[in-house]
Amino acid sequence: MFVLQSSISNPQGMGYIAGIRKTRRPEYGSNLHASLYKVGGTDNSYFEVLADAGWLAIAFYLTMIIKTLVLGRRLEKKQAQIGTPGVDSATAHALRCAILLFIYCLLEQMEGSDFVTPLRQEFYLQNVIIAVILGASTSMLVALRPRSSALSQ
Numbered sequence: 001m002f003v004l005q006s007s008i009s010n011p012q013g014m015g016y017i018a019g020i021r022k023t024r025r026p027e028y029g030s031n032l033h034a035s036l037y038k039v040g041g042t043d044n045s046y047f048e049v050l051a052d053a054g055w056l057a058i059a060f061y062l063t064m065i066i067k068t069l070v071l072g073r074r075l076e077k078k079q080a081q082i083g084t085p086g087v088d089s090a091t092a093h094a095l096r097c098a099i100l101l102f103i104y105c106l107l108e109q110m111e112g113s114d115f116v117t118p119l120r121q122e123f124y125l126q127n128v129i130i131a132v133i134l135g136a137s138t139s140m141l142v143a144l145r146p147r148s149s150a151l152s153q
Contacts, residue, residue, distance in 0.1 A: 003042055003051045013054035045109035045116045052116075061116075065106065072099045072133040075140045091143075095136035102129045 006014060042048045050058045072095055079092050105115060105126045114120040 003047045007050050007054065011055050013050070013052050013057065015052065042113050043111065045113050048113040048116050068130055068133055069099070069102060069106075071137050072102070075137050078144070079140060091136050091139050094132060095140070098129050098132040098136065102126070102133060105129060 042051055046058065046062075049061050076092070076095050076099060079095075105122070108122075109115045112122065114122040115126050117123055
């Protein structure tokens with residue numbers, strides 16, 4: 001409720017890490033370990049983005065996540081339906097595994113803010129998974145394109 005109320009009064013956000021940390025300092029102020037460990041101040045990655053950067057940032061963040069997931073799922077379904085001979089099974093398998101891991105990250109973000117806080121393992125893990133999805137999708141798109149006979153000679 002605190003994040004929603006403050007984001008209504010500050011639609012541009014409270015500032016990355018320092019904003020919400022400053023406003024919530026009395027809640028965990030004297031405990032240095034808690035202050036350093038709970039860098040963000042929320043227990044949800046989506047609310048963390050909303051609190052730090054505002055409504056436009058959360059819209060952009062959700063758009064990127066959804067578009068990445070839709071691209072991976074679309075190409076995974078297309079490859080499964082037509083069994084494209086140009087796509088090797090390792091790429092298709094890597095795409096399926098990366099999509100499952102990405103869905104796990106999206107669900108896990110509801111219980112932790114580490115996925116959007118740099119210098120946390122989960123932040124980098126999610127970005128590596130996104131890179132695998134985009135890389136495998138690019139490989140599959142290239143394999144699905146018809147090749148000109150002049151270029152293959």
